[in-house]
Amino acid sequence: MKSIGWLTRLMLAYWPRILLALFLSVLTITSHIGLMAASAYLLARAALHPPILDLMVTIVGVRFFGLSRAVFRYLERYLSHDVTFRVLSQIRVKFYEQIEPLAPARLGGLRSEDLLSRIVADVETQQNFYLRVFAPPIAAFFVLIGYGIFLANYDIRLSYILAACFVIAGVIVPWLVKRLGQGIGAQIIFLKAHLNTQVADGLLGMTELLSYHQVGDHLIKFRETNDELIECERKITKLAAFSAALTGLIANLGMWLILVLGILLVEKGRLNGVNLGMLALGTLSSFEAVFPLALVPHHLEQNLVSADRLLDLMKPEETKDGRDRKKHDYNRENDKIRHEDSREHEDSSKNEDSRENPGKLIPRADNLKLSFQEVSFRYEKTEPWVLKDVSFTIPQGSKVAIVGSSGVGKTSIINLILRFWDCEKGEISLGDHSLPEYDIEELRRIIGVVTQKTYLFNATIKENLLLAKPSATNQELMDTARQAKLHEFITSLPNGYDSYIGEGGFKLSGGQRQRLAIARVLLKNAPILILDEAAAGLDSITESEVLNEVYRLMEGRTTILITHNFSGLEIMDEILLLKEGRIIERGTHAELLQHEGAYWELWKRDRFIN
Numbered sequence: 001m002k003s004i005g006w007l008t009r010l011m012l013a014y015w016p017r018i019l020l021a022l023f024l025s026v027l028t029i030t031s032h033i034g035l036m037a038a039s040a041y042l043l044a045r046a047a048l049h050p051p052i053l054d055l056m057v058t059i060v061g062v063r064f065f066g067l068s069r070a071v072f073r074y075l076e077r078y079l080s081h082d083v084t085f086r087v088l089s090q091i092r093v094k095f096y097e098q099i100e101p102l103a104p105a106r107l108g109g110l111r112s113e114d115l116l117s118r119i120v121a122d123v124e125t126q127q128n129f130y131l132r133v134f135a136p137p138i139a140a141f142f143v144l145i146g147y148g149i150f151l152a153n154y155d156i157r158l159s160y161i162l163a164a165c166f167v168i169a170g171v172i173v174p175w176l177v178k179r180l181g182q183g184i185g186a187q188i189i190f191l192k193a194h195l196n197t198q199v200a201d202g203l204l205g206m207t208e209l210l211s212y213h214q215v216g217d218h219l220i221k222f223r224e225t226n227d228e229l230i231e232c233e234r235k236i237t238k239l240a241a242f243s244a245a246l247t248g249l250i251a252n253l254g255m256w257l258i259l260v261l262g263i264l265l266v267e268k269g270r271l272n273g274v275n276l277g278m279l280a281l282g283t284l285s286s287f288e289a290v291f292p293l294a295l296v297p298h299h300l301e302q303n304l305v306s307a308d309r310l311l312d313l314m315k316p317e318e319t320k321d322g323r324d325r326k327k328h329d330y331n332r333e334n335d336k337i338r339h340e341d342s343r344e345h346e347d348s349s350k351n352e353d354s355r356e357n358p359g360k361l362i363p364r365a366d367n368l369k370l371s372f373q374e375v376s377f378r379y380e381k382t383e384p385w386v387l388k389d390v391s392f393t394i395p396q397g398s399k400v401a402i403v404g405s406s407g408v409g410k411t412s413i414i415n416l417i418l419r420f421w422d423c424e425k426g427e428i429s430l431g432d433h434s435l436p437e438y439d440i441e442e443l444r445r446i447i448g449v450v451t452q453k454t455y456l457f458n459a460t461i462k463e464n465l466l467l468a469k470p471s472a473t474n475q476e477l478m479d480t481a482r483q484a485k486l487h488e489f490i491t492s493l494p495n496g497y498d499s500y501i502g503e504g505g506f507k508l509s510g511g512q513r514q515r516l517a518i519a520r521v522l523l524k525n526a527p528i529l530i531l532d533e534a535a536a537g538l539d540s541i542t543e544s545e546v547l548n549e550v551y552r553l554m555e556g557r558t559t560i561l562i563t564h565n566f567s568g569l570e571i572m573d574e575i576l577l578l579k580e581g582r583i584i585e586r587g588t589h590a591e592l593l594q595h596e597g598a599y600w601e602l603w604k605r606d607r608f609i610n
Contacts, residue, residue, distance in 0.1 A: 002311065003303075003304050006307065007126065010091060014087070018083055018130075021076055022142075025076045028069055029139065032065075035062065035065035035066050035285075036281040037282035038278070040278045041274065041277070042062055044275075081131075083130055091126055095118075095123065098313070113197040116200075117196045117197070121306075122307075123306075125303060125306040128302065132299040133296055136293055140290055140293060143286055144162065144166045151258075154275070155271070161254060161257045165250050168250050169251065170290045173243055173247055173250070173294050174295075176243075176246075177295065177297060177298065180239060183301075184298070186301055186302070189302055191229040192229065202218055236295075243294030244294065246294075247293075250287075256280075259276065263276065364431060366396075368431060368446070368528060369396050370417070371392075372390050372393075372413075372426070372428055373427045375390045375426035376426055386412045386581055387409045387413070387423075387581045388582050390581070392574075394558060394574075399554055399559040399561065399571065399574075400560055400572060400573060400574045401562075401575045402562050403563060403576070404577055406564075409578055411532060414530055414560070417447070417560070418444060419435055447530060448526035448557075449529075449530045450517050450553075451517075452532065452533040456508075458500070458501070460495075460498045460500055461493075461496075461516065464516060472523055483549075483552075484519035485515060486512065501516075511545065515549065527557055529558065531559065531563070544567075547568060551571065565606070566607070570588075585597050
C-alpha cells in the first residue's frame with residue numbers, strides 16, 4: 001500500500017502536533033467519561049443525604065469535567081484541523097512539483113477536467129485520513145486501556161466486558177460495514193470525477209451540443225451519473241445509520257452487562273452500591289471513542305483510491321539509460337532548487353549553478369547551434385516510431401522549415417527540442433552539449449514558441465503579454481504590440497491594454513489571437529524561435545497578414561518553421577521534407593523544385609489548391 005505509506009510520511013512530518021492532538025482527544029473523551037461518572041456518583045451519594053461538605057469534591061469534579069471537556073474538544077479540533085490543513089497544503093505542493101515537469105508530455109492523455117478533479121477533489125478527500133482514519137482508532141485504544149484499568153480496580157471482569165464490547169463495536173462492526181459497502185467508496189470517487197468531466201464537457205461544448213441537438217442526450221447521461229452517485233451516497237448513509245445503531249446497541253449492552261455484574265458484586269459486598277451508576281454510565285460514555293470507527297474502512301477506501309489517482313501522475317518514469325527513481329528525483333530536486341535560486345538571485349545564481357551542478361549547464365547566447373543526430377522517438381514503447389533516424393543541423397541564426405503531411409512527426413521534433421519528451425535513440429545537442437545536460441528552465445528560457453493553438457488566459461491583454469516578461473514596462477508592451485500590428489486595435493478598445501479577452505481569448509478574432517501570441521514572443525525576445533503552424537486555421541487574408549509578421553519575427557533569430565503552407569519558403573535557408581518519420585528530401589526551396597521530387601509535387605498541389 002504505497003499510498004498509505006506516502007500519506008503517513010506526509011502526516012508524520014507534524015508528529016509533535018499529532019501527538020498533542022491525540023492526547024487532547026483522549027482527554028476530551030476522558031472528561032466526558034468523568035462528567036457522566038461523577039454525575040452518577042453525585043446523584044447516588046446525594047440520595048443518601050450526607051453532609052454537604054462530603055459532596056463538595058464530587059461537585060467540583062462535575063464542574064471541572066464539564067468545563068474541561070469543552071476546552072479540550074476545542075483545542076483538539078483546532079490542532080487536528082491544523083494538522084489536516086498542513087498535510088493538504090503539502091500534498092498540493094508536492095503534487096504540483098511532481099506533475100509540473102511532466103507537462104505537457106506525460107499529461108497529454110489526461111482530460112483537463114479529470115486533472116482538475118484530482119487536484120481539487122482527490123486532494124480534499126485526504127482531509128479524512130487523519131480526522132477519520134488515523135486518529136479515531138488510536139484514541140479508542142488509549143481510552144480502552146485507561147478506562148479498563150479504572151474498572152480493573154473494582155473487578156477485572158468489568159474490564160473484560162469493556163474490552164469485549166470495544167472489540168465487537170470497534171473491529172467486528174467496521175469489518176461488517178466494509179463487507180456490506182465493499183467498493184462503494186471507490187465508486188463514489190470515480191463517479192464524482194466522471195460527473196465533473198460531464199459538467200465541464202457540457203459547458204465547454206455547449207455550442208456544439210446546441211448545434212447538433214444533443215443537449216437532451218447529454219443531460220440524460222449527466223442525470224444517470226448523478227443518480228448513480230446519489231444511490232452510492234444513499235448506501236453509505238444507510239450503512240452509517242446501521243453502524244451507529246449497532247454500535248449504540250453494543251454500547252448499551254456493555255452498560256447493562258457492567259450493571260448486572262455490578263449488582264452481583266454489590267450483593268456479595270464486593271462493591272459499594274454508590275459506585276454502581278458511576279461504573280455503568282462511565283462505560284456507556286466511553287463508547288464515544290468507538291462510534292467513529294464503524295466508517296473507518298469506508299473513509300480509508302476513499303483515501304486510498306484518491307491517493308492512488310494522485311500517485312498515478314506523480315510517479316517518475318525511469319530514464320532510458322536505466323537510472324532508478326531515486327536518481328530521477330534527485331535530479332529533479334536539483335532542477336527545482338536551481339530554478340528557485342535563479343529567481344531570487346538571477347545573475348549570480350546562474351554562474352553558481354554552472355559551477356556547483358556541472359551536469360546542468362546554462363546555454364550560451366553565442367553558441368546555439370541545434371543538431372539532431374540519428375534521433376528516433378515514439379511516445380510509448382508499444383507504439384510505432386514517430387521519428388526514425390532523423391539527422392539535421394541548424395546553425396545559429398539560420399532559418400529551417402519542416403514540411404510534410406499531418407502525422408509525419410513535425411510537431412514531435414518541437415516537443416523534443418523543448419524537452420517535453422526525451423528521445424529514445426540518438427542525441428539532440430545545443431551548442432557543444434546534449435539537451436539533457438542543460439538546466440531545463442534555462443533551456444526553455446531561450447526558446448520562443450508560437451503555435452496554431454496558443455493558449456490565452458481569461459485575463460487582460462496586458463496580463464497575457466506580461467506572461468512572457470513580467471518585468472516589462474508599459475512602453476515595452478506597446479512597442480511589441482506595434483510590431484505585431486496589434487496596438488491600434490488595443491487602443492480602440494474601451495479599456496485598452498486592460499481589456500479582458502475572455503476564456504481562451506474568445507473575444508478576439510483568430511488573427512488577433514495569433515498577433516497577440518506573436519507580440520508575446522516578441523516581448524520574450526528569445527534567440528531561438530519555433531513557429532508551429534502559426535497561421536493555420538485563418539482565412540487567406542488574415543493568414544497572409546499573420547505570415548508577414550511571422551517572417552519579420554524570424555529576423556536575427558534561429559528559426560524552426562513547421563508549416564503546411566508553401567508560400568514564403570523561398571526565404572528559408574533549408575527545408576526538410578518528412579514522410580513517415582524520416583527526412584526524405586532536404587535543401588533550399590529552389591533546389592527542391594529543381595529536383596522535381598516529392599517536395600515539387602506537394603508544391604504544385606498547394607499552388608493548385610490556392
